[in-house]
Amino acid sequence: MNDAATRKLALSNLWVAFIAFILACFMGEYQVLERSGFITALNSPSVYFASVSTHGVLMAFVLTTFFIMGFGYYIATTSLKQPIWNIKLAWAGFAVSLFGTVLAAIPLLTGNASVLYTFYLPMLAHAAFYIGATLLIVGSWFWCVIMLVMFSQWKKANPGLPVPLAMFATTANALLWLWTSAGVAVEVLFQAIPLALGWIDSIDPGLARTLFAWTLHPIVYFWLIPAYTAFYVFVPKQAGGFLFSDEVARAALIVLVVFALPIGFHHLYMDPEQGKGWKLLHGVGTFVVAIPTLVTGFTVIASLEIAGRLRGGKGLFGWILSLPWTNTMVLSVILALLMLIFGGFGGIVNASYAMNAMVHNTAWVPGHFHLIFGGTTVIMYFAVAYYLWPLLVGKPLFSNALALFQLWTWFIGMSILTTPWHVLGLLGQPRRISSVVYNNLLTLAWKPYEFMMIFGGLILLGSACLLIYNLAKTQLNPSSEAFDQQVEYAEPLHAVTSLPEYLNGFKLWNKVIAVLMVISFGFPILQFFFMDTFGSSGWGN
């Protein structure tokens, strides 16, 4: 099932994602330049913080949400071989999300929402920013509903059969997102919007931070699961082999979804409004959620090894060389895994409870998430785009060589950008500053690293432009040759004919999540209603 209506829907969502992405890349390069202080004419905190807020919203909310929606619609129809359930609802979701994005963009670009994408109440943005961001999320809920309905309809029509892994992963993500977005939705609906509109005089920033922490960790898994999905369902086939294990892939996805949720307090390790026992509990959960990633790494590398050996690779490492490095999907996964190893190491440091004091809110943190999100996750978004674009527009990719060059430059640029960023953090540089005005010798050590970051950013910007050029050319090329390639999902090494229900659905896991959320967030949220707390009024920037 690869009908024109679905293709148009998927393509529209994906284009919004990548347009947001390229705009945000330009802002990113401006930000490293401004921050370095080498060009004094650029110095302006108000422009910088407006830019940083917009960059964050575009990359973290717009690129991801629209990409995930477009990718999900395509996966659902092709893996289940069904048309989109209620395509009008899908377009309505697209429209609501797009309208929300535009609405939020107005205050962002005019400097009326320079509160960064993490909101930071009691600092207050224009109400249109919160309403726009809410609509963006509400639109994505339409997508979640469609994924869940298609999943259960297929199961009803095919009793006892395993749901295709691609759809299982996509539905897992839809479910994760519904749970995840609840925290920030409550914060925005009951605190930010009423405060911005003057309906209430004050909010409790401690409660606001707790609710945001509910969302802040699982949201990164919402962004990451499409990358893992591509690892499992596209990579093995593209490499010329088989998926090592279908069941373990499902188990890893389930553990990822279940344990991504009750662990958000690792963002609050340094906060005064939560006690140490709760922080430790969430800290342990944070380590647990590293396990599915370790398992995923194993499955992907094992699948690649099968492919390498099938292609004639010999010896302990010889199979690596015989992989098809000129296949965009295979090259992407290799680069993604390299960045995941280093990014994962940094993540373990961040997760390490009291040790977090050394890196909290330093430049180390944006270094970490640019590597793991901008690197590992986004490079897989590129891989998916290069794979799907020909299928969506019915024409061959404009240039495979250009795509390979783009992927390599993205990897190199990201390495040059994030390595000094991590070092700056260890040298004590705070994140979220627009210039260095501290009259201290320590800052002298920062200069060479800031200089390197400008080059890293420049390479990334050039690389991003090549991506957009290649995708646009693919679509606009007047191509006459018939192109009838179909999407190919990877076959597992051992075909799965039946699965226990807990690996083929989410009913049980929904209950497990509910219990874990009550345990890990119940008291920490309720305490604000029993303690003698004092609200804060809103502050402009």
Next chain:
Amino acid sequence: MQTEPIKQKCTLLMREICTQLQAIHVDQLERKWITISLLVIGLFVGIITIDALFHGINPPSKVETIESASLHLSQEFAEDNLGVQVEASGKIIIRMVAGRYSFFPKHIDVPAETPLTFRWVSMDVLHGVHIPMTNMSTMIVPGYVAEITTTFPQPGEYPLLCNEYCGLGHNHMWSNISVVAKETWTAPAKSSAKGGSNNE
């Protein structure tokens, strides 16, 4: 209380889960890798938990509320009480206020190799404070007192930086703190007048 039926139901459920778990195919190599992963993660969690429970190594987590809008009227954070004070017990307490865009008082001298208890409050928005290369790091959330106890091993001049975005002047929110050798440090006059010792 009838616990028997519940118990029975639970064992039944557990047994069912176990048989189902055995039904899925997990490769031998995969089993090994999963075991290694669990051991590594178990080691990390074990170290952190033991440090937290037995060595008291925790992030700043004393949950204590305060009204940020009227700090100047509060007993504790009135202007005269800010800065370094030595309690009768010899404990050194440092009360600091963060506000856009400065830390108050602007400068303090503290002794090296001595446990210091910082109590930070905000008078407006979110702030954070970090003394680079040390673990003196905490968020300062309006409405709460952020308390953290630490020791500086090395004397020297340390920058004290706001590390949470607090507005367009955030870059300018910083000051210095002097850590002086334990022997040469003397308690500020005010607190010795109260009868405090200098922790010798």
